[in-house]
Amino acid sequence: MSVISDVSFTRFGKRPEGLLDLAAESALPIVRRYGKDIDFIVFSNSYSGEFNDISGANNLISTRLSMDEVPSLRIDNTSGSGGSAVMVADSLIKSGNAGSVLVIGAEKMTGYPTRKSTRIIASLLNSEERSAGISLPSLAAFMTRAYLKEFDAPRESVARVAVKNHHNGSLNPYAHFQSEVTLEEVMASRVIADPLRIFEFCPVSDGAVSLLMTSDENRDSFGKDHVEILGTGYSSGTSSLSYRDSLTSIGSVRRSSEMAFHRSKLTPNYMDVVELHDMAAILEIIESEDAGFFKKGHGWEAVMKGETEIGGSRPINTSGGLNSKGHPIGASGVAQAGEIYLQITGKAEKRQIKDAHLGFSLSMAGFGNNATAIVYGGAS
Amino acid sequence: MNINRCRNCGTRFLVARSICPKCGKENFEQVPAASGIVLESVELIATPDPYPDRYYLVLLDVDDVKAFCRSQEKLREGSTVYIRDDDLGPICTRA
Numbered sequence: 489m490s491v492i493s494d495v496s497f498t499r500f501g502k503r504p505e506g507l508l509d510l511a512a513e514s515a516l517p518i519v520r521r522y523g524k525d526i527d528f529i530v531f532s533n534s535y536s537g538e539f540n541d542i543s544g545a546n547n548l549i550s551t552r553l554s555m556d557e558v559p560s561l562r563i564d565n566t567s568g569s570g571g572s573a574v575m576v577a578d579s580l581i582k583s584g585n586a587g588s589v590l591v592i593g594a595e596k597m598t599g600y601p602t603r604k605s606t607r608i609i610a611s612l613l614n615s616e617e618r619s620a621g622i623s624l625p626s627l628a629a630f631m632t633r634a635y636l637k638e639f640d641a642p643r644e645s646v647a648r649v650a651v652k653n654h655h656n657g658s659l660n661p662y663a664h665f666q667s668e669v670t671l672e673e674v675m676a677s678r679v680i681a682d683p684l685r686i687f688e689f690c691p692v693s694d695g696a697v698s699l700l701m702t703s704d705e706n707r708d709s710f711g712k713d714h715v716e717i718l719g720t721g722y723s724s725g726t727s728s729l730s731y732r733d734s735l736t737s738i739g740s741v742r743r744s745s746e747m748a749f750h751r752s753k754l755t756p757n758y759m760d761v762v763e764l765h766d767m768a769a770i771l772e773i774i775e776s777e778d779a780g781f782f783k784k785g786h787g788w789e790a791v792m793k794g795e796t797e798i799g800g801s802r803p804i805n806t807s808g809g810l811n812s813k814g815h816p817i818g819a820s821g822v823a824q825a826g827e828i829y830l831q832i833t834g835k836a837e838k839r840q841i842k843d844a845h846l847g848f849s850l851s852m853a854g855f856g857n858n859a860t861a862i863v864y865g866g867a868s
Numbered sequence: 869m870n871i872n873r874c875r876n877c878g879t880r881f882l883v884a885r886s887i888c889p890k891c892g893k894e895n896f897e898q899v900p901a902a903s904g905i906v907l908e909s910v911e912l913i914a915t916p917d918p919y920p921d922r923y924y925l926v927l928l929d930v931d932d933v934k935a936f937c938r939s940q941e942k943l944r945e946g947s948t949v950y951i952r953d954d955d956l957g958p959i960c961t962r963a
Contacts, residue, residue, distance in 0.1 A: 607916040614883040619957025620936035621912070621919040629910040630927060682911040728883035730927075730934040 490581040490717045491866075493700045493710035494518050495826040497662040500695030500814035502598045507533070507540045511549045511594040514696035518590060519553050522700055522710055528586035529553075529560035532573035532593035533818035536562075538608045539597050549592060559586075563818075566612050567767065569593070570821020571851020571860030575720045577701045587706060593822030594696035605692055612854045617729055625689055627729065627855050628768030629681035634735035635770060638785070643683065645788035647674040649769035650687045650811055652797050657808025659798075659838040662823075664693045664814030688769040693814030697823045713833040715847075716866040718754065721747025724858040738778050738856040745779040745850065748861035756780040759863075760844040761831045762802065763824035765852040766809040772796075775850055776804060779861065798839055806831060806839045821851030821860065828864045869951050869958040870898040871933050880933045903950050903963060904928035904935065906943045919956060926960055 496517040498510055505513070511531070519526070531546040542548065546560040563573040570593045580586035597605060606623050613622055632646055651671050657663035669687055677685040700710060707714045723743035726732060732739075749755055756779065764779070766772035773787040781802055782790050790796055796804040807813045807827035810820055828847035830836040836844075847864040873880045876893035887894055909926045924939040928949065937960040943949055949960040 601917075602914060603917040606914060607918075610916050616883045617936050620925060621915065621923060621938045621957065622925060622936055623912060623914065623916050625914060626910055626912045626925050629912070630908060630925075633908060633910065678913070679911075680914045682913070728881065730882045730936065731889075 489704040490578045490701050491704055491707050491714040492717070492825060492829050493702055493707060493714050494521065495829045496698045497823065497826060498696045499662055500693045500816055500819070501664040503694040507536055507542060507545065507594055507596040508549055508552050510596060510694060510696040511592050512552050514594065514698040515553055515590060515592050518698050518700045519555070522588065523555065525588045525709065526555065526558060526590045528580055528589045529555065529558055530573045530577045530589055530591045531560060531562045532569040532591065532822050533562055533595060534564045534566050534569045535595060535597065535608060535817060539600065565858065566853040567765065567815070567817050568821060568851045568853025568858055568860060569818045570824065571849065571862065573822060574699070574825050574862060575722060575860050578717045578720055581701060581703050588700065588702040588710070591699040591701055591822055592696065593819035595816035595818040596694045597692050597816060598694050602692065612857070614728055623681070624855055625681040625684065625768065628770055629684050631735050631774065632684055632770040635774065638736050639788065641788040644671065645791050646688060646769045646773065647671055648791050649766065649772045650674050652791070653766065653805050653809040653811040654687070656798060656806050656839055657812025660808050660813060663808040663812055664691050665808070665812045684768060684770070690767050690810040690815035693816045695814060695816035695819050697819050697826050699822060699825060699829070714866060715829045715832045715864050717862060718865045719748045719750070719752030719863040721745060721751065721861040722858065723747065725856050727854060727857045729855070736774060737784065738774060738852070738859070740856050740859040741775050741778040741850060741852060744859040744861040748863045749780065752863035754846065754863055756848070758846050759848045761806055761828060761841050761847045762804045763807060763827050763849040764804055764809065765820070765850055766805060766811045767815060769811060772804060772809065775852070779848070779850055798841065803841050806836065806841060821849070824849035824851060825862065832864060832866065869901045869935060869953060871901050871930060873897050873899050880931070882933055882935050901930045901935070901951055903948055904930040904937070904960065906945050906947050906949060907934070908945065909939065909943055911942070928960065
């Protein structure tokens with residue numbers, strides 16, 4: 489078994505620093521404490537070539553940290569890079585190939601016009617579909633229309649996810665957006681892809697987060713607050729959107745979640761705190777169903793009843809989610825693990841869930857092209 | 869717009885593959901698609917470079933294959949449209 493023994497965030501948002509500066513800012517507190525014991529670096533980052541004109545970024549960051557001889561690799565799995573990085577670090581540790589792994593998730597995305605960054609992100613689509621002018625937000629709009637129609641859900645239920653996550657983000661000192669929005673403000677904000685509005689999408693963000701992961705046997709060398717990786721699950725779905733059966737269910741999310749719960753010998757009902765990949769607000773609802781927290785078609789009801797709020801029976805995205813915390817792509821999945829760590833170790837301050845012992849995160853790539861689910865536990 | 873068709877089992881799909889997802893054979897032909905039926909459309913305001921500032925993205929049924937198309941006009945669900953390619957990609961217009 490592997491454990492997470494430390495976490496360090498930068499503030500997410502529009503940052504003047506470069507990619508390596510942000511990565512180093514998040515890693516330094518951990519490297520100062522445990523640098524000599526780290527024998528592998530996993531760098532989660534997807535767009536250093538496109539946004540920063542950098543390749544081989546894992547070796548550049550290891551040199552920046554004067555860990556020149558420590559082996560490293562870069563995990564590029566688009567929006568799902570962070571979950572994959574935690575899964576790879578877990579595998580390195582369990583296989584004995586590494587003892588203690590520094591996982592860094594970082595992305596530097598601001599500085600380009602939105603149309604240019606939208607084009608860069610859309611490069612994950614197959615050319616036969618991309619050439620129609622698809623953006624990732626437009627896929628969320630198709631999904632929203634289909635969901636509202638199929639399950640007779642009120643339009644307001646999707647907007648309420650954004651209201652909830654902005655509230656949670658207002659409690660998170662690392663979040664990009666740290667102010668609340670009202671339902672009226674969400675519904676009056678600018679349309680991006682009809683019917684979805686700008687507050688219902690994540691912002692373009694810069695930011696970084698680092699984790700120290702080690703083996704259960706070594707945990708005592710790395711402080712006293714540890715969170716165990718109880719199970720990981722991963723699955724892919726077709727990257728051809730036109731080949732998918734459903735617009736309202738994501739196969740990779742269903743399968744990865746089932747695998748993670750099966751391996752951890754736990755069920756969704758046991759989870760005290762949950763982080764989902766809400767690039768668009770509708771995704772939180774659909775993933776909450778596909779991961780098994782609510783029956784298909786009923787996730788919107790849980791949002792309307794307040795069940796997914798901090799203080800509700802099934803808190804989701806206490807960090808503010810991608811929606812409010814921001815979505816520096818390579819950092820997001822690592823930040824999910826970081827939020828669960830803070831919650832289970834009782835360090836989540838104003839957004840702390842009482843008696844949080846078990847957690848779940850879902851990191852998703854390319855609008856469901858693949859997903860990594862992780863079940864976490866313990867706090868000792 | 870072309871639809872890919874497996875010469876062995878007849879399975880059709882939009883995105884090119886080297887192996888048929890149904891029968892596993894590797895022999896395909898491309899069938900030109902000239903029309904389709906509108907399943908759903910979404911107006912996109914924040915568009916990617918180098919596309920126009922605002923357009924509709926249309927999900928089409930092209931002989932039981934789903935495909936995406938761009939349109940400058942709102943198209944009614946269930947209506948038949950013509951498909952052609954411009955410099956950027958497939959674009960559809962009212963039939």
